[in-house]
Amino acid sequence: METGVELTEADKVDQTLREANLAHPKGLYVCFFTEMWERFSFYGLKALLIFYLTDHFLFSDLEAANIFGNYFALVYALPLVGGGLADRYLGGKRAVTFGAILLCLGHFGMAFEGQAAYIDDLYPNYLRMLVSEALREFNSR
Numbered sequence: 001m002e003t004g005v006e007l008t009e010a011d012k013v014d015q016t017l018r019e020a021n022l023a024h025p026k027g028l029y030v031c032f033f034t035e036m037w038e039r040f041s042f043y044g045l046k047a048l049l050i051f052y053l054t055d056h057f058l059f060s061d062l063e064a065a066n067i068f069g070n071y072f073a074l075v076y077a078l079p080l081v082g083g084g085l086a087d088r089y090l091g092g093k094r095a096v097t098f099g100a101i102l103l104c105l106g107h108f109g110m111a112f113e114g115q116a117a118y119i120d121d122l123y124p125n126y127l128r129m130l131v132s133e134a135l136r137e138f139n140s141r
Contacts, residue, residue, distance in 0.1 A: 034100065041103065042075065 049071065053064035086095030 034096070038103065041107065046072075 050064050050068055053059045053067060054061060086092060090098065
């Protein structure tokens with residue numbers, strides 16, 4: 001379509017870039033933002049997990065590091081299980097939807113703070129548990 005206005009070289013490059021940008025499929029944007037959200041979640045939790053476990057739940061450094069290691073082992077191992085489930089039972093679209101729902105629920109759950117652990121609260125509960133187990137064994141005889 002001829003408009004009678006001559007385009008400059010910069011306008012031609014800009015128009016070409018706009019046309020190339022519109023050539024991407026819609027699913028690519030969904031894939032990009034899903035991956036970006038997942039990476040944000042992964043590295044955000046990586047930065048905060050140990051501090052949260054040691055300061056809020058009063059785990060020792062060794063216990064917190066153990067939980068940290070188990071979490072990252074599961075992060076790398078469970079996609080194999082999820083991929084198998086997606087290939088055999090769910091299909092690609094339902095697997096992505098289900099994964100996004102789980103990711104949303106996980107972030108929603110992290111928005112609420114639980115009650116912090118205190119040493120004074122732990123020992124009486126532990127003592128009650130020991131006494132109830134001893135009474136249960138005694139009554140079963």
